[in-house]
Amino acid sequence: MIDECAKAGLHGRLRRDREALLWKLDGLSEYDARRPLTVTGTSLLGLVKHVATVEARYFGEVFDRPSPEPLPRWQESDGSDLWATADETRDEVIGFYRRTWEHADTTIDGLPLDAPGRVPWWPEPYSTTTLFAVMVHVLGESARHTGHADILRESLDGRTGLRAEHEKRIDEQSRAAHWAKVEQAAGSAVRGEAGKSSSTR
Numbered sequence: 001m002i003d004e005c006a007k008a009g010l011h012g013r014l015r016r017d018r019e020a021l022l023w024k025l026d027g028l029s030e031y032d033a034r035r036p037l038t039v040t041g042t043s044l045l046g047l048v049k050h051v052a053t054v055e056a057r058y059f060g061e062v063f064d065r066p067s068p069e070p071l072p073r074w075q076e077s078d079g080s081d082l083w084a085t086a087d088e089t090r091d092e093v094i095g096f097y098r099r100t101w102e103h104a105d106t107t108i109d110g111l112p113l114d115a116p117g118r119v120p121w122w123p124e125p126y127s128t129t130t131l132f133a134v135m136v137h138v139l140g141e142s143a144r145h146t147g148h149a150d151i152l153r154e155s156l157d158g159r160t161g162l163r164a165e166h167e168k169r170i171d172e173q174s175r176a177a178h179w180a181k182v183e184q185a186a187g188s189a190v191r192g193e194a195g196k197s198s199s200t201r
Helices: 002-023 030-034 044-058 090-110 131-157 172-199
Strands: 116-118 128-130
Touching: 002 044, 002 090, 002 131, 030 044, 030 090, 044 090, 044 131, 090 131, 128 131
Parallel strands: none
Antiparallel strands: 116 128
């Protein structure tokens, strides 16, 4: 009973993060969905592709249930699972993610939490694991990257929130006032630290 409750809780949070991550693409131009938004080249569509690949591998080959479709290369020098190529459409990447959900959900629904698995890319002795450990790991990955996506989307048009009904849009005047308040606090803290340092000399 406890195992089923734990599984349902983890699975529910994973489903929530999946939907939130996809929502971050809504209403964006093709360019904004796939362009690099950090110095390391992170993009919103790239995050979706990466998280889809993570789920496909962890809920697939780890439990000897490999994905029924070819996967992007995994952790190679070109980082091909982290960005969308020019010939990959947004619909293709999203479709891959949704099909991955179905495959992952079949694994999650079909196995008990203590089902054994093996993660060949983890070092020994940690490569032997269970469905519970993998669910916690993948949920952590999903939450982390959904948080990244939230910040990237905010930098594009100010949209924040977990899903459409939670969306928060602050008018530009209020946003600028808040930014100035945070900046002033940061500057005051630095000046205060500098004052303390000089007084102890």
